[in-house]
Amino acid sequence: MKNWLERIYNGIIKENPTFVLILGMCPTLAVTTSASNGIGMGLSTTAVLVLSNMLIAMLRKIIPNSVRIPAFIVIVAAFVTMVQFLLQGFVPSVYQSLGLYIPLIVVNCIILGRAEAYAYKNTVMMSIFDGIGMGIGFTLAITIIGLIRELIGAGQAFGRQIIPVADSAAGKGGYVPVTIFILAPGAFLVLAFLIAFQNYLKRKAAKRAHRPIPAATCADGCAACGNEICGKPLISEEKTEKTENKKEVTTEEKSEAKTEVKTDEASDKEALA
Amino acid sequence: MSKMIKNAIIITVITIVAGVALGLVYEITKVPIANAEENAKREAWQKVFPKAELADFETTEVDEEKAKEAAASVNANALIDEVCTVKGGDEGYVITVTDKEGYGGDVQITVGIASDGTVTGISFLELSETAGLGMKAKEPSFYEQYANKKTDSFYVSKDGGEGEKIDAISGATITSRAVTGAVNTALAYYRSAF
Amino acid sequence: MKEIILIIVGSALVNNVVLSQFLGICPFLGVSKRVETASGMGGAVIFVITLASVLASVVYNYILVPLKVEYLQTIVFILLIAALVQFVEMFLKKSVQGLYRALGVYLPLITTNCAVLGVAIINVQKDYNILNSTINGFSVALGFAIAIIIMAGIREKTEYNNIPESFKGMPITLLTASLMAIAFFGFSGLI
Numbered sequence: 030m031k032n033w034l035e036r037i038y039n040g041i042i043k044e045n046p047t048f049v050l051i052l053g054m055c056p057t058l059a060v061t062t063s064a065s066n067g068i069g070m071g072l073s074t075t076a077v078l079v080l081s082n083m084l085i086a087m088l089r090k091i092i093p094n095s096v097r098i099p100a101f102i103v104i105v106a107a108f109v110t111m112v113q114f115l116l117q118g119f120v121p122s123v124y125q126s127l128g129l130y131i132p133l134i135v136v137n138c139i140i141l142g143r144a145e146a147y148a149y150k151n152t153v154m155m156s157i158f159d160g161i162g163m164g165i166g167f168t169l170a171i172t173i174i175g176l177i178r179e180l181i182g183a184g185q186a187f188g189r190q191i192i193p194v195a196d197s198a199a200g201k202g203g204y205v206p207v208t209i210f211i212l213a214p215g216a217f218l219v220l221a222f223l224i225a226f227q228n229y230l231k232r233k234a235a236k237r238a239h240r241p242i243p244a245a246t247c248a249d250g251c252a253a254c255g256n257e258i259c260g261k262p263l264i265s266e267e268k269t270e271k272t273e274n275k276k277e278v279t280t281e282e283k284s285e286a287k288t289e290v291k292t293d294e295a296s297d298k299e300a301l302a
Numbered sequence: 303m304s305k306m307i308k309n310a311i312i313i314t315v316i317t318i319v320a321g322v323a324l325g326l327v328y329e330i331t332k333v334p335i336a337n338a339e340e341n342a343k344r345e346a347w348q349k350v351f352p353k354a355e356l357a358d359f360e361t362t363e364v365d366e367e368k369a370k371e372a373a374a375s376v377n378a379n380a381l382i383d384e385v386c387t388v389k390g391g392d393e394g395y396v397i398t399v400t401d402k403e404g405y406g407g408d409v410q411i412t413v414g415i416a417s418d419g420t421v422t423g424i425s426f427l428e429l430s431e432t433a434g435l436g437m438k439a440k441e442p443s444f445y446e447q448y449a450n451k452k453t454d455s456f457y458v459s460k461d462g463g464e465g466e467k468i469d470a471i472s473g474a475t476i477t478s479r480a481v482t483g484a485v486n487t488a489l490a491y492y493r494s495a496f
Numbered sequence: 497m498k499e500i501i502l503i504i505v506g507s508a509l510v511n512n513v514v515l516s517q518f519l520g521i522c523p524f525l526g527v528s529k530r531v532e533t534a535s536g537m538g539g540a541v542i543f544v545i546t547l548a549s550v551l552a553s554v555v556y557n558y559i560l561v562p563l564k565v566e567y568l569q570t571i572v573f574i575l576l577i578a579a580l581v582q583f584v585e586m587f588l589k590k591s592v593q594g595l596y597r598a599l600g601v602y603l604p605l606i607t608t609n610c611a612v613l614g615v616a617i618i619n620v621q622k623d624y625n626i627l628n629s630t631i632n633g634f635s636v637a638l639g640f641a642i643a644i645i646i647m648a649g650i651r652e653k654t655e656y657n658n659i660p661e662s663f664k665g666m667p668i669t670l671l672t673a674s675l676m677a678i679a680f681f682g683f684s685g686l687i
Contacts (some may be wrong), residue, residue, distance in 0.1 A: 051666060054525065055610045059518035062432055092316070093309045099578060100316050106571040107320035111327045114567070118334030121342065128407055128430045132570045132617050136610040138522065208473055211432060213516045214677040221663075221670035229662040317575075321568060328567040402622060476684075 040162025047170035067175030071168025086156035182210030350414030378483030436477035520611035534648030538641030549633025
């Protein structure tokens with residue numbers, strides 16, 4: 030088995046960051062008003078993801094465990110700013126249409142998530158391929174969402190008019206665009222249906238194989254990102270460093286907090302199953 | 303304790319290296335970024351003043367006081383970024399305005415005004431509105447409404463007002479208002495400064 | 497005064513940070529199962545974003561601009577936010593026990609809430625001075641709190657509804673968000 034191929038397959042299909050892991054929702058919803066915006070965002074994120082995965086894998090023996098999250102954040106932020114300058118200088122149109130969401134790539138959970146879950150533990154080459162796979166998976170996902178929204182909302186694809194639009198003033202018949210799809214509510218709507226469709230496929234496949242029906246992905250992707258990957262470990266670990274005298278209280282409270290969240294999630298899964 | 307210091311040193315080194323690397327990239331990309339902006343600006347000038355040659359445009363100083371007054375007099379939250387004379391003002395002026403009231407961010411446009419006060423045309427430098435809605439401002443059917451009109455001010459159809467009427471882009475009144483506000487600011491500045 | 501009211505209404509309702517800007521989606525979807533937890537999250541976010549806006553604005557205007565290193569903006573802001581969250585947590589735990597018990601659990605989640613960084617950057621982009629940045633930060637966070645609490649209220653009510661299997665979980669939550677976003681469009685007539 031070619032390992033690197035497996036990594037790319039994993040990123041695009043098995044652990045697609047958008048549809049399966051449900052990570053990086055902010056850009057997924059915000060910039061998908063058109064397919065070309067989706068591609069621009071996806072490729073920028075891919076670039077940052079590959080570079081940060083590479084560097085973090087290189088430095089994984091040097092970065093101490095307890096300060097790894099701040100180190101990741103610095104590395105990611107630096108790459109994001111570099112990508113931002115490059116876009117501004119060489120592809121100003123993309124830079125303009127993505128605007129605020131370029132610097133916000135820093136807090137895209139996909140990047141910190143991959144750094145933590147993969148790059149920090151694996152070799153440089155594999156981490157690069159993991160970044161490529163995840164990046165392509167993300168790019169494909171948001172391009173598809175963008176395309177659907179653009180097509181229904183404006184009758185266009187990649188900025189070109191595909192379906193002739195009705196013009197009542199000129200007395201011309203045609204397609205009346207459902208504008209709401211390119212507005213904010215449309216983003217939620219399209220994503221809801223795509224995930225529901227995917228749940229449906231999963232359930233069907235599971236039924237055919239007589240496997241137990243998997244619980245719907247629900248919000249645990251998000252919660253997991255917030256709890257386990259990005260937030261919690263950073264805090265609890267740094268805390269043990271910084272407030273050593275209060276260690277006992279801290280761990281106690283932390284575990285309490287964690288069980289609270291866990292039970293919440295568990296009950297949710299129960300409700301779903 | 304020593305472990306803590308070691309960690310602190312490592313993270314500091316990473317941060318410094320990242321900062322320096324960023325500075326380097328910044329220096330390298332500074333020229334292309336400036337070039338890209340300059341090119342976009344030139345194109346916009348030519349577009350709003352098709353008759354003039356590139357050499358005819360000359361940047362002049364912006365009178366900050368008058369710029370503020372101009373924006374206030376037309377109730378716009380706008381800034382005059384740059385003013386150019388065309389053939390020393392004989393042909394007219396090109397005024398670049400940023401309106402801060404766009405839906406998705408700032409709206410920056412270039413307005414060409416002939417020496418007799420006629421708007422020769424407008425062109426967008428920065429527009430990050432919703433695709434399919436506010437972005438339609440870039441379609442000729444909208445922006446050509448401003449061209450070749452001699453008036454003191456424009457107003458958006460929905461709001462009413464004095465001067466020339468502009469049909470708002472359907473579903474994007476905020477964008478239409480921002481663009482109109484910017485054009486009005488440019489006109490007000492033109493009247494007070496030249 | 498008029499400008500300040502416009503900022504508050506604009507940021508909290510019209511351009512609601514979650515429903516129209518799509519910032520802070522993760523906690524909005526992830527921590528909105530109970531009104532109680534949602535209020536806790538909302539409170540913590542108001543607290544942190546307001547503080548972060550002040551700090552980011554001060555650092556940008558008095559350190560980055562004079563040194564001409566505006567390009568470090570993203571890196572500095574994100575570190576600032578991470579450090580701020582740490583300090584707030586430590587401070588609350590030591591001095592304001594009551595508040596810590598109410599907000600403590602949510603604080604760590606906030607570092608990765610893109611609304612915090614988003615607001616700091618928007619403040620810079622819009623050239624807000626320190627006062628306006630603070631007000632804008634507060635109102636954006638208020639908008640977040642409003643949205644997440646309403647969302648939690650709806651989810652509590654609809655928890656046991658009989659919905660198609662495939663729509664259970666994330667999809668129905670997203671649909672709810674979509675309807676809320678439509679409702680919030682009504683506010684755009686305000687400005």
